[in-house]
Amino acid sequence: MATRTVTVQRPAPMDAPQGVVRSGAAVLKGMWIASRHFWRNFWGFVRGKPTVFTVQYPEERLQQPPAFRGMPVLVQMENGKERCVACGLCEWACPTDCITIYPAETDDEIERYPRVFDIDMSRCMFCGLCEEACPEEAIVMSHRVEIAAFSRRGTVWHKEDLLVPLRELETTRFPHIRRTYESPAAE
Numbered sequence: 651m652a653t654r655t656v657t658v659q660r661p662a663p664m665d666a667p668q669g670v671v672r673s674g675a676a677v678l679k680g681m682w683i684a685s686r687h688f689w690r691n692f693w694g695f696v697r698g699k700p701t702v703f704t705v706q707y708p709e710e711r712l713q714q715p716p717a718f719r720g721m722p723v724l725v726q727m728e729n730g731k732e733r734c735v736a737c738g739l740c741e742w743a744c745p746t747d748c749i750t751i752y753p754a755e756t757d758d759e760i761e762r763y764p765r766v767f768d769i770d771m772s773r774c775m776f777c778g779l780c781e782e783a784c785p786e787e788a789i790v791m792s793h794r795v796e797i798a799a800f801s802r803r804g805t806v807w808h809k810e811d812l813l814v815p816l817r818e819l820e821t822t823r824f825p826h827i828r829r830t831y832e833s834p835a836a837e
């Protein structure tokens with residue numbers, strides 16, 4: 651097999667003074683670029699025409715798009731009760747097993763309800779499969795993202811914490827999921 655030899659021309663190693671000069675020049679160039687951006691942005695800020703896109707969170711917040719998936723929440727109906735009928739489909743669909751449901755019977759029109767409905771948010775990966783599996787539109791991905799906790803126990807959200815009034819979700823998430831999943835409830 652024919653071989654080909656390539657001779658690489660490497661620059662001669664720099665001596666110490668030359669290295670110091672080149673390194674110093676590189677540092678100065680970096681500082682000049684950083685300060686140029688700083689003063690340009692600062693001048694834009696002073697003039698009221700910012701040249702950078704910075705959100706001053708938490709004072710400023712972005713409007714989330716309808717497809718945004720924050721933490722999953724439970725829909726609370728007008729009568730104050732959960733819409734969930736404790737069928738367990740979301741629990742089954744959840745790939746991280748972070749949903750725990752204990753169903754119970756009731757005499758209401760909805761015969762079953764979740765006596766316990768917990769989501770361990772430290773394990774949730776915001777995939778939205780629970781929302782997709784639910785036949786009742788009872789669990790939906792909200793726009794909530796402020797869910798940090800100081801302990802492992804604090805990452806477990808209980809039913810009372812997960813309930814969000816229907817009217818809050820009607821204008822944000824529901825139009826999107828009905829369009830996406832073609833739910834009969836949209837008809």
Ligand code: SF4
Pocket residue numbers: 722743744745746747748749769773774775776777778779780781
């Ligand atoms: S969003 Fe995904 S990981 Fe989180 S509770 Fe729903 S199915 Fe589980």
Ligand code: SF4
Pocket residue numbers: 733734735736737738739740741751783784785786787788789
């Ligand atoms: S799939 Fe829907 S109705 Fe069934 S248990 Fe989950 S939230 Fe409740």
